[in-house]
Amino acid sequence: MRSNYFKMFTLFIIILLCIYPLSTITEIRTFSHIEEKDYGIETPPRVAEIKSYDNIVIIRIVRNDTSKSNSIEHCNYDTLFLRIINSDGTVIEKDIKLEGVQIFNFCSMKMGKDEAEDHLKYEIIGKDKLFVFYYNSTDDINVEGWGMTIDFDGKVIDKIPIGIWGYKGYRRLYRLRVPRIQISFNINKEKGFIIGYRPLQSYDFEWKQYKIELDGKFTILINGKIQLDSRAIVGYDSLIPTVNESYSFIYKLNNTFSNSLKDLIVAELIGYNKSDTAKVFLYRGNLLNRIPQPISCNIEYVGVGHSCSLPIKYNESNFNLKIGFLSSGATIAINITPITFPNNQIGFRSWKLQSLLFGGYMLTERAKIGMEHRLYTYIFAENGILGLEQPLLTNLNYAYAILPNNSILVAQQEYNNTWGFNMIKLPKFTNDNGYFNTNIESTYPEINSTIYPDIKNITINFYYPVILSDGRLSIFQIIDQRKFLRQSTSGIECILNNDDKKVIVNILNSTFSKSGGNFYIKIDNNFVKSRIYGESLLGIRENVWNFIIEDNKYSYTITSSTAVLLRLTVEGSNIFKNSSYDEKNQFFNSLLDELADAVQISRDRLSKNDKDQIDPKSNDGKLLININIEKTKDPYEKDVNSVIQDINYMMSNNDQTPIGKGKLIYLDSTYGFIPAPNYLQEYGPKLSGLIIILVLLVILYILANKREKKGHNIVIFQFSLFISDFVIDTLFIINNAKDVKMLYIPSLIFYTIPIGLNMASSFLIIAKENTRNEFLSWFTENNRLASIFTILAGIDIELLSVLHSNLAGFKYFQAPFSDSAKSIIFWVAFTNIFVEDIPQFIIQILFRMKSITFDIIPIITLISSAITLTINIISRSHQSINYIRDKRRTRRVFHS
Known part of the structure; x- marks a missing residue:
């Protein structure tokens, strides 16, 4: 069955092409998608909107929900059906259940139409992100506008109340009474969007600006109000972005109180993230046989600035009043051009001229003839001459979109579960030399040329003199259908040449460091400006031209990880x-x-x-x-x-x-x-100094042994080790311990507690020993030496043992400590292994594991901690053995 419908659809296209010959158009291509899920004969897929972003087309499909629709109210399924069409023709289906979006957003009153738009609006803001506008209600009466950003899988990134209020209709479950809103994204989409509306029961126009950050989060910028009265004629697209990355609100005033100038066209200039507006009169005069229709405004792709158009009639003839103006509001041209339609018939209520990329304008008019829905398409040159008239069959939503490649997509009538569209190439009124840009004369590299990766600069030649601005020229490389940014240079960093008609962009060494593959250039709209008008040349568009870098192998050395x-x-x-x-x-x-x-x-x-x-x-x-x-x-x-x-x-x-x-x-x-530093190479010379000190200590030890073989000369190493270990630990606490935050407090604890324990023990020992005459006599004779070592014992209690040592040639070192004093020194020293040596060694190990880079102090601290711990364990073990042996010997003597 599905294949039969597809054949009928193809036959329909062939008949269409026969009825409307190709002599009136440049090219037409068809596209159809027949893979839609079957929801039943009463709910075929309808193309509601067509949007484009980058090199993809996104179609919104709607389906009638018969369980909620009736003769007055129409409801679609409460799912955002998106169809992403890639450049190779593949279709990705996304059926998104929008979190927290209530059913009435998908409904509307039919109002005598075949189908009516629902209240859900969306915009593509990135490769995988959408902005969605909807209404939310927390009671039975009021609704408030909300904004939401989601990814293409429906994951909510952010939500925000926008504060546009309306209410539900009486007795009608899905009828909403809400303001008519306008949403315009900035020329630079990274700057966000503006949303404007006339509140219910008010003539004023209120607006709010928002920015959507790179992560999809909303940032509220600014809001404002423009005071209007009942005479203001406001169109559906009166709020437009300007090429200087601001906004403008344009409306018409007929029958003003002035006797001489009764008609005004007004632009309210809204600066980016600025609350104040500037009122500019684009036109003052009397319009002949004025028509109470709003004006249509556009960005000028050929030339500079913007233009607004509105229809006027004179002697039964049709004319277009076109006003050219800059972002500053300065009017640069006013032209009245006769417009000739077939049979001189046109419904002015549908008047909306759309500016085309290569000059001229397009005007569309909807019409239903019998069961057919037609979109009458008129293409005019700048002088008003009709260049193309094309009545196209379309679907009942009259869905169409103009693409950046100068073509128009027109949705076709859907059959069963098949939808499709025609893509029609639009005529060109100016030459673009293949750049999709009428301002560029030539470039280096040329379009689709192949160059070597050692290119030093890119040049762009313009027809007219330009000035540099703060927009950016970006170079992208395409690898496996992925885009990689290689360079992005601001216009003010470039060079002007050839009477300001040539822009030179210097290439960085890293831009083509990976050769091979396709490259393309994207240029922001304000990369350069017209030297005459000082206005951004918006005709500069993304994908200005492509080129290829010749592929080279790397001459590399096998470097280790x-x-x-x-x-x-x-x-x-x-x-x-x-x-x-x-x-x-x-x-x-x-x-x-x-x-x-x-x-x-x-x-x-x-x-x-x-x-x-x-x-x-x-x-x-x-x-x-x-x-x-x-x-x-x-x-x-x-x-x-x-x-x-x-x-x-x-x-x-x-x-x-x-x-x-x-x-x-x-x-x-x-x-x-x-x-990462090579510590042996970096700190090797400094560590060699420690080896020299150690050699000197060995020499001193040998000399001491020669002088007094029975002396306890090992104290030389102990004393040096204790002092150096304390100094190094102190430097570590001061300079390095905070580098690994989690280890700072433990380092401080296991640094101070042993000092306090040693200090208290040493004073206790000295005080207790001074009660003995023998020790008091020695202490009195050597009080300076004893005081120094008592204080130094705070570093390590065993420094008191130095006073008791038989050091070669230094008899006065031999302090007469009692056995109880020696016992206290031993047990405090033994305790220090667990409260100082082991914890500090563990801290140093963790510091090394947690830290990335450190100077020589932590290295020496780690070495010192390891040596100190090893010596103390051996020493305490030896002392413990001797202590136990002496105890046993004492018991045997006592019992005997």
Whole structure:
């Protein structure tokens, strides 16, 4: 059955082409989709809207919900049916259940029409994001306008109340009484949109500006009100974006109180994110046989600025009054052009001239003849001469759209579960030299040319002198149908030549670092401006031209895998610190995805270590992160050294490279992309100084042994070790402990508690020993020495043992400690293993595991902790054995 309908549809197209010969049009192509799910014969898919974005077309399908529709009210299924048509003709079906959107948004009153538009509005704001406008109700009377951003799978990114109020109709469940709204997105969609409306029971026009951030979140910018009265004639598209990235509200006033000038065309200029408006009179005069219809306004693709058109009649003839003006409101041209229609018939109520990319205007008029729905299409040249008349059969929604490639899509009547459209090429009234841009004369590279990757600059030649502006020229590389930004340069960073008709864009070294594949240029509308008018040349459009870079293999060296260091900005560091574990992983996965795309290597070659730390050289708490780069043997992919060089180069030019976009903005470009340090190479010379000190201590020990073999000369090493370990631990606490935040408090605890324990014990021992005459006599004779060592014992209690040691040549060191004092020294020293040596060693191990980079102090601290712990364990073990042996010997003597 489905194939039969498809054959009937094809036969219908053939008949259509026979009735309307191709001599009146340049080209016509057909497209049909027959894979729709069968909802029943009474609910065929209807094409409601056609929109385009980039190189895709998005169709909204609606289906009549017979369970909720009747002779007065019409309801569609409460699903956003989107059909995404790719450039290769494939169709992706998205049936989105909009979260929290109530059923009345999908309904309307028929009002004598075959179908009526519902209250749901949407706009494409990115490759995978939509803006949706709908009404929400929390009671039985009032409704409020809301905005929502979603992805193509229906996941809600953000919601926000917009505050446009209406109410539900009495007795009619799905009837809404709401203002007629206008939504206009900025010429630069990154700047968001403006929404305007005339509140119920008011003539005023209110507007609000919003911005949609890159992550899909709403930002409220500003709002305002324009005071109007009943004389103001406001059209469906009176609120338009301007080429200077602001907005304008344009309306007509007939029968003003002035005796000489009764008719006015007024533009209220609304600045971006500015509440004040500026009123400009585009036209003052008396319109002959004025028609109470609103005007239609457009951006001028050929020429500069904007234009507004409205119909007038004189002596039974039709004329178009066209007013050309700039974004500033300055009028630059007023023309009255005769318009000739077949049989001189036109319904002025449908008057809406649409500016075409290559000059001229298109006017459409809807008509139903019998069971057929026709869209009468008239194409006029600038002088008003009719260039094309084409009555096209369409569906009952009269759905059509003009595409950026100068063609029009017209939806066809749907049959069963099949929908489709015709794509018709529109005539050109000006030559664009293949650039889809009437302002460009030529470029280097030329369209579809093949060049070598060592190209130094790109040039664009214009017909007329230009001035540079702050818009950007962006170079994209297409690999496996994915677009990769390679360079984005502001117009003010370029060079003018040839009497300001040539723009020269310097190419960065990283732009074509991965050769091969297709490239194309995107130029913002305000990249350059007309030198005469100072107005942006909007004719400059995305995909201005394509070219190919010749493919070359890399001459690379097989570099081993390398760890490199990156530093986050203050903002990036704060995001990381305040994120959960999963959010941190997601943050870094996104960052590495974008980094791999920026440098154009396989994503699996990049991985992040779990280590991160505060940069000790940073005063504002910036975090260091450690990334591993795996080596490659692929001759078409960069080696590790090339990756490091490219990223460093892009960081130094982050205002023009992908490093300055997306999550990569959180990388501190002033730090760079630095290989992790080789500590042996960096700190080897400094560590050699420790070896020299150790050699000197050995020499001193040997000399002491020669002088007094029975002396306890090992104290030389103990004393040196205790003092140096304390100094190093203190420096670590002061300079490095805060680098790993989680270890700072433990480091401080296990640094101060042993000092307090040792100090208290040493004073207790000295005080108790001074009660003995023998010790008091020695202490009095050596009070300075004893006081110094009592204080030093705060570092380590065993420094008191030095006073008791038989050190060669220093008899006065031999303090007469009692056995109880020696016992206290032993047990305190033994306790220090567990409250100082082991905890500090563990902290140093964790510090090494958690930190990415550190200076020589933590290295020496780790070595010192390891040596101290080892010596103390051996020493305490030896002392414990001797202590136990002495105890046993004492017991045997006592019992005998």
